[in-house]
Amino acid sequence: MTTVNRRIDPDGVADALRESADNPSAFLALNAGNAYFTDPSSSGVVAYREAGRFLIQFGGVFAPEADRERLLGAFLGFARAARRKVVAVQLQRSDAELYARCGFTVNQVGSSYAVRLPDHTLRGSRFMKLRNKISKARRSGLEVTEVPYDGHRDEIAAIDREWLQAKGRHVKEIEFLVGECGGPAQRHRRLLLGRLDGAPIGYISYAPAHGSRPGWLHDLSRRRATAPPGVMEAINLHAMDTFRGEGAEWLHFGFTPFVGLSPEHEVPGASRMTTRFMRLMAERGDKVYPAASQLAYKEKWGPDLVLPEYLAFHGRAGLPAIWQILRVTKSV
Structure with a gap:
């Protein structure tokens, strides 16, 4: 069946999030400027933005469990046809394991608090x-x-x-x-x-x-x-x-990058280069993103839950993809 790229209305995206999203930040998929991918063979939606030769995908695949891997595969097919590489940001642990099975290199990028x-x-x-x-x-x-x-x-x-x-x-x-x-x-x-x-x-x-x-x-x-x-x-x-x-x-x-990093959270096959980069940003990256002040604000409330969040590259990890993420978020 042919894969299609549909611009679906916000209510349709909101319904998909309500039915299938387990990411506490999933609502950000509704931000203005995002594009949405759907496929006739699967329920659910993928939110993303174009950046150079990359498709920067946000928050995992928002679909029922039975459809998640199928929809991710369809999105990868769409990216290949467009000659783009997929990079996914702010994934939960279950997303990270799915993406690793589907050929992604996955690294922890930060943590969220609740x-x-x-x-x-x-x-x-x-x-x-x-x-x-x-x-x-x-x-x-x-x-x-x-x-x-x-x-x-x-x-x-x-x-x-x-x-x-x-x-x-x-x-x-x-x-x-x-x-x-x-x-x-x-x-x-x-x-x-x-x-x-x-x-x-x-x-x-x-x-x-x-x-x-x-x-x-x-x-x-x-x-x-x-x-x-x-x-x-x-x-x-x-x-x-x-x-x-x-x-x-x-x-x-919500999510704060470069904090709560730990080897115990990494997924097998994580990139050593990306791990070193994240550690460097944790130590010296406050000019790029105010992680320390955000963390201090969140920790003062005594969070009951800290969840690792992940970054995933389809294929090998690379600094050009990280650079495009920083550009899309206007961190640089």
């Missing part, structure tokens, strides 16, 4: 600094509310501009592996906005997470340079309390 909401508490000495920061932000007059994006897009855009300016004029806004606000998928997200004296000071966007650990993904967060300490933590605690009250099981803090 807390189980029903059991989570900030009591105890380990959370004293976090409680104090949140209390200070609340005493300053911080108000946190859940708001619709369409009614507050100008406020969100103003925070985004100031946040990016504070990073420096040469810094680009990272894409692909982080979320976004707006677009056709916005109605699935939830947006919490913090205000001081009525003025918007920061926000966090949350995306749905499906699969074996359902809940919400702490996706995109921005604040003004003038935001006092504890604002973002107070917004997130408000969200956690809200989600817990609604019966949500997990809050996922």
